[in-house]
Amino acid sequence: MLPLTQFQDFIEHNKLFTPGNKILLAVSGGKDSVLMLHLFKAIGIDVGVAHCNFNLRADEAQRDENFVKMLASSLNLPFYVTHFDTKKYAIENKISTQMAARSLRYQWFEELRAKENYDYIALAQHQNDAVETVLINLTRGTGISGLHGILPKRDRLIRPLLFLNRQQINELIEENDLSFVEDSSNLSTNYTRNKIRLQVIPHLQEINPNLEKTFAENMARFSDIEDFLALRIKKIAEKIIIKKGDGIYISLNKIANLNPQKLLLFELLKSYNFTETVITEILASLKSLSGTHFFSVSHQAIINRNDLVIVKKQDDILINQYFHPVTNTIKFGVHEISQIFTDDLKFEVDKQKAFVDLGKLIFPLILRNWQNGDKFIPLGMRNFKKISDFFIDEKVPIHLKTSTPILINGNGDVIWIVGMRQDNRYKLTATTKKVAIFELKIN
Structure with missing residues (x-):
């Protein structure tokens, strides 16, 4: 039977x-x-x-x-x-x-x-x-x-x-x-x-x-224990994990206060595919300088001032993409930058846009990631400033620095830190005859 x-x-x-x-x-x-x-x-x-x-x-x-x-x-x-x-x-x-x-x-x-x-x-x-x-x-x-x-x-x-x-x-x-x-x-x-x-x-x-x-x-x-642990992790996550547009933030102090530390952090970060070995490295680096990186197959964790920031792992967004006079848009990730030319000399205060004197541009322009040593003259100022120092002043998270696009003129000058600040040398003046407008958009 x-x-x-x-x-x-x-x-x-x-x-x-x-x-x-x-x-x-x-x-x-x-x-x-x-x-x-x-x-x-x-x-x-x-x-x-x-x-x-x-x-x-x-x-x-x-x-x-x-x-x-x-x-x-x-x-x-x-x-x-x-x-x-x-x-x-x-x-x-x-x-x-x-x-x-x-x-x-x-x-x-x-x-x-x-x-x-x-x-x-x-x-x-x-x-x-x-x-x-x-x-x-x-x-x-x-x-x-x-x-x-x-x-x-x-x-x-x-x-x-x-x-x-x-x-x-x-x-x-x-x-x-x-x-x-x-x-x-x-x-x-x-x-x-x-x-x-x-x-x-x-x-x-x-x-x-x-x-x-x-x-x-x-x-x-063990299945019951796993269910119990999942409930505990959910409650802890609700208290210490902050979701922002650019990533997942966890206070380093709150990580330090977890008990048992390794088990709870492993479970908190499990969905981001971090191994136990990497969790051990993170815990040993809680007092490290900002910029320390840790990697899983899908994500990276960065110590950024007082937080551990989790973001999706990505390759360099931009490697020398070019704006020619006939280029309408350049797309990268969920973003795109458009280019139009106009005789209208109106200017808007909008970080998502750059209003550039077309007569000063040398094509092709280059759109690439920020690199160490890059410098520019921030709009409204007279002296050069390292972009790395500008990022610090603007409190730009470390994980966003390397992925921030920079628009470069054909002579090597920085024209625009995309979405943040234009270079003063390329602003509109009384002698400007034609304007190039660059706009950052999210698809």
Whole structure:
């Protein structure tokens, strides 16, 4: 007999889906996914069958595909299949074959789910898979989130077999005389997960025969701890994180007062992808000079006076873009600078605009980032000032200095610190005959 009551109880308890939902089943042909398919069919859920052929095991991979196709046909279910050049993808992306297969299948599952209007994707992972995941995470290093293992539901992914362990699945397959195919790569110790499964877990089971049950209970506790920590982090974030137009600001003094410091800062900055090593460096640098930078794959953190400022990492915005007389606009990021010429000598006091004597311009003009050594004569003054000193006087945050565009004349003079101050040498005078108007806009 199939454990239909436990199956439905697990689905309801974890709110995996609701009646009327369509579920896309990821079926490899192995025991786990075959049992999952028969359970869904038995309780009358509207399902489809998706199978990935990774082209890694030659004839065996084709055998698996044929088996799943016939199984879906015998149950009168929709069948979807795709083929991947997994090794090529792994090489191109410089990742392991396992990681390539994982990335490819999840991407395809989601594309198929959306295209065919399925509500969720069901994966046949069970308690032993969850144990293996926790052990792998612990071995490689993990935060709290890595200790809860595999969750029953995350976004559009559901795992309805987490109430069973591998031995129970084997027994159910045998008791119900269900056909399946065996993946020979599961016996290879070339893969990390297989090493854990075949060489580590048997020894742990000698110590604790109820290993899966114990881990399931521990993972439930860790999941509760993670939820509690998330609530705590949310409350702290509301108190100490200030969101401004140019980035996320956190007072250095408030960071120094966090307790436990490293754990809380890691969780506060986790969504910006900073590693534990970088968090350690930040904490060791709280008294460093302004300008100290720290990087994640997506963001940078800068010590700016009394704050830690988090901004998206970006390449130099401008590298010698040129204004010719026929150029209308130059775009960079979400901004653009327009150029028009007019005989109207009216002048506006507007930092977003520069009103320049056209007769003094030598084209092409250059639009680039600020560089050390740049200097100009601020509008209304007579003497040169280093732009770096001007930034200090204007209290420009460090992370904005390097991305501030500067408009340069063909002779090398600074014409305009874009959006801030024009150079006095290029202002309109009584002898001006024609005006070039430059305007900074946000798209």
